[in-house]
Each structure stands twice: as C-alpha cells, then as structure tokens.
Amino acid sequence: MSDKIGTAVIGCGIFGSIHAEAYSVHPASELLWVCDIDERRAKELAEKFRCRFTTSLEEIGEDERVQIVSIATPDFAHFEPTMKMLAKNKNVLVEKPMATSSEEAEKMAREAERRRVFLMVDFHNRFNPPFNEAKRAIEEGRIGKPLMAYARLSNSLYVPLQMLSWSGKSGPHWFLMPHIIDLLLWFFTQKPKSVFAKAHKGILSSRGVDTYDFIQALISFEDGFATVESSWILPDSSPSIVDFQFQLIGEKGKIEINGTRQGIEIAGEKFTYPFVADKRELYGEKWGFVFMPIWYFVNCVQNKVKPEITPEDGIMVTKVIEGLEKSLKMGKEVEIL
Ligand SMILES: NC(=O)c1ccc[n+]([C@@H]2O[C@H](COP(=O)([O-])OP(=O)(O)OC[C@H]3O[C@@H](n4cnc5c(N)ncnc54)[C@H](O)[C@@H]3O)[C@@H](O)[C@H]2O)c1
Numbered sequence: 001m002s003d004k005i006g007t008a009v010i011g012c013g014i015f016g017s018i019h020a021e022a023y024s025v026h027p028a029s030e031l032l033w034v035c036d037i038d039e040r041r042a043k044e045l046a047e048k049f050r051c052r053f054t055t056s057l058e059e060i061g062e063d064e065r066v067q068i069v070s071i072a073t074p075d076f077a078h079f080e081p082t083m084k085m086l087a088k089n090k091n092v093l094v095e096k097p098m099a100t101s102s103e104e105a106e107k108m109a110r111e112a113e114r115r116r117v118f119l120m121v122d123f124h125n126r127f128n129p130p131f132n133e134a135k136r137a138i139e140e141g142r143i144g145k146p147l148m149a150y151a152r153l154s155n156s157l158y159v160p161l162q163m164l165s166w167s168g169k170s171g172p173h174w175f176l177m178p179h180i181i182d183l184l185l186w187f188f189t190q191k192p193k194s195v196f197a198k199a200h201k202g203i204l205s206s207r208g209v210d211t212y213d214f215i216q217a218l219i220s221f222e223d224g225f226a227t228v229e230s231s232w233i234l235p236d237s238s239p240s241i242v243d244f245q246f247q248l249i250g251e252k253g254k255i256e257i258n259g260t261r262q263g264i265e266i267a268g269e270k271f272t273y274p275f276v277a278d279k280r281e282l283y284g285e286k287w288g289f290v291f292m293p294i295w296y297f298v299n300c301v302q303n304k305v306k307p308e309i310t311p312e313d314g315i316m317v318t319k320v321i322e323g324l325e326k327s328l329k330m331g332k333e334v335e336i337l
Contacts, residue, residue, distance in 0.1 A: 005301055006065035008033035008090075009072060010057065010081045012041040014163070015095055016072035017048075018279065022294035024049040025286055028302050029068070033060050057081055061088035068301055070122075070294070071095060075170040079104040082119070086111040091118040093297045096178035097321065098314030100170075105318040109311035120297050120307040121314035123182040127292035129277060130257045131183055134248065138187055143253030146188050149226035151180035153259075154243040156234040160209050163241075167204075171211035172230035173321050180228050180246070181219070181317045187248060190221040192316070196333040197324040203233050217324045220333075239265070240273040 007023040009016050012034050023031040031051045036042040039055050046053035060066055061084055069085040071078050071094040079099050085092050086108065098121045099105040112119035125131050137143060153176045160167035167175070185192065197217035204213050214231035234243055244259030262276045279288040293309070300307045319336050327334040 002030050004028055004030035005067045005298060006030055006032045007068045008060045008066045009070045010035045011072035012036040012045040017045055018290050019070035019072055019294055020045055020049045022291045026295050026298050029298050032066055035060055057084050061085060067091055068298065074166040075174045076100050082108050083111060086115050086117060089115050089117055091301050093120050093122055095122050097174050098318050100174055102315055102319045102322050105315045109315060112311060118300060118307055119311045120309050122293050123309055124290050124293045125179045125183055126186060127289040134255045134257060135186060137255060143250030143255055145251045146248050147224035147251055148249040149184055150247045151184060152229045152243065152245040153180045154231040154234050156236050156238045156241045158236050158241055160204055160232045161207060168209045168211050172232045173215050173324055176230040177228055177321055178317050181320050182313065184226050185316055188221055192219050192221055192320055192336050194220045194333050194335050195320055195323040195327055197327040199328050219320060239271050240275060242275060
C-alpha cells in the first residue's frame, strides 16, 4: 500500500479540476477519487488525472485511505459534503465562501474540532504575491497600523452569464467578496464591528440571472474602516475578466495593488491583460498561487501542523457577507456579532 496521503475532490468543475491537478502533482499526495453529481464530469476528470470517479459522497467517506478531501461544489453547496467528510474524519479543504450562512460555517468548525481534523478555507489570494508582500509589509511595520482601505474585485458579464451555471443562486457578494474581505481582515487583524451595504439589481435579472449587479459596502473596525466593491456586469470587452484593485492606508504609509495587470499586456486581435500569476506550467512543472494553498494543506496534514488559515477566518468572512445581506434588506448599518 502507498504511504502517500490519499486525496479526493468533490465537485469537478472549474476549480475542482485545479484541486485535482494540484493533488496529482504533489509528491506526498495520491489523488484517489473525484466526485460529482454529474457523472460525465467526474469521469472526464478521473481520466485526465488517472484516479477513480464516483457520484457518491459515501464511497469517498468509506475509503480509509482518503485523508484529505477538497470541496469545490457551488458556493451554496459546501455544507453537506463538508459535514459528511468531517464525520468520516477526513481533513477538509473547502472552497470560498466557507458557507453561505454563519450557522453552517460554525457547525462545520465545531465538527472539525470534535473530530480533531483540519478544516481550511481556500483563501488563495493570501498566496497571490503582491497581497502576500502587503501582509509582510504590514507585519514589518512599513506602513504602520492599517486604518483605511478600498478593495475592488469584479468580473465581466461572461462570469455570471456564461461561466457559472449557478450564478443566480450566488452573487458578486458570495462569489467575489470572500477574497477581498478575507484579505482586509488578514491585514487589519481587528474584528469587524459593522457593515453598511448598497446594491443594484436589474441588469443581470433582465437576462435571467436573479442576483445583484454590483454591491458596495462599508466595513467598520474598532479603529478604521474599509470600502469593498464587487460588480458582475463589467463589459466583456474588458482586457481581463477580473478587475482587482486594492489600496490600504496606514498611519504612516500606503500600499497600492493593481491585481488586474500582472506585468503583461497583449495587443492581438483583442487587447488583453492575461492573468499570469495564478496557474503556470513550463517543461511539465506546475506552479502558481492557486496551487499553493492546496499544497500547503497537504503539507500541514503530512506534518500534523495546524493550518494558519483557520475555520474562524472563514466564519468571520461569512458573518461579514451575511451582515451585508442583512444591511441590504434593512437599509441600514448592521452590527457584526
Ligand atoms: N471559478 C473560479 O474562478 C473560482 C475561483 C475561486 C473559487 N471558486 C469556488 O469554487 C467553487 C466551485 O466553483 P466552480 O467555478 O468550480 O463551479 P463549477 O460550476 O465549475 O463546478 C461545480 C461542480 O460541482 C458539482 N456539484 C454541485 N453540487 C454537488 C454535490 N452536492 N456533490 C458533488 N458535486 C456537486 C457540479 O456538478 C459542478 O461540476 C465555488 O465555491 C467557487 O466560489 C471558483
């Protein structure tokens, strides 16, 4: 029997295939299973990465060789597979958002604690080099205490209208904001106190996707505040499907990150800013910041070291987005408990 760590992926779409790819190349991991409710998708991914496929969560749960399971189902469908895997004592790496309610996220955290297994949310932008450097700069005191921030992560229409089949059951707040809210909380290292949000509906809903077109929210901390913004209606003529901007002002300095432009522009038939830091391959070797947290999680399990991205980080991000939804309903600032 192999002494490698048995790994499995639930959800074989765009991001599940990144998890499968990451597990298939990590030297300590053996990708054993991929699972999807759509058998054809699971079969295709299994053929690509030479592992078994199933449509049954139970089959993965029962396989004692499996120690790590990634959950890459749609935003609203993380709870059930995570709970089932935790109940079988598997270490779980769950895609963002951890869950779409803090009650679910808290139950997941409690179950992981009870089972003494690791549960980590895949906040991969912590591994995105400029954001990683920003954290280091803050820790080294280069800008002083963070006091004000502006963070924008948006997509062009292609994402809700073509890329995701379930966009109407999510929204820019659940799909995009976990990235920027996690980064803010990581940088501020303060508990958020309240959130006040405004949003617009109509453009996507007129095209059959019943969710917000764009959202802005003000998140307040004990000392300082941050504006977050996400839109799902940028034009498809944009040079990139991602618009990612970040500004952080500290008591004695400032950090600016342009996460959209990654040092290259190509003027061909279309003018584009290719996204280059996420996933690269050269001479058969793979690297990039989307693989890093998956490899990090394997290393944590292998070395029995608690991941530094904690379930509490995932819960707090979920609470802020839940508060944002409540603020939109009530039309006023909402406390985050
Ligand atoms: N696409 C991205 O750029 C991106 C980036 C970062 C994170 N994520 C996150 O990854 C997760 C998956 O997103 P995606 O873009 O890969 O979606 P996707 O639609 O491409 O894939 C989701 C897959 O899950 C399957 N599925 C649904 N319910 C299931 C269940 N109960 N059990 C097993 N399989 C099930 C679907 O059939 C589908 O194949 C989401 O939470 C998303 O926010 C996506």
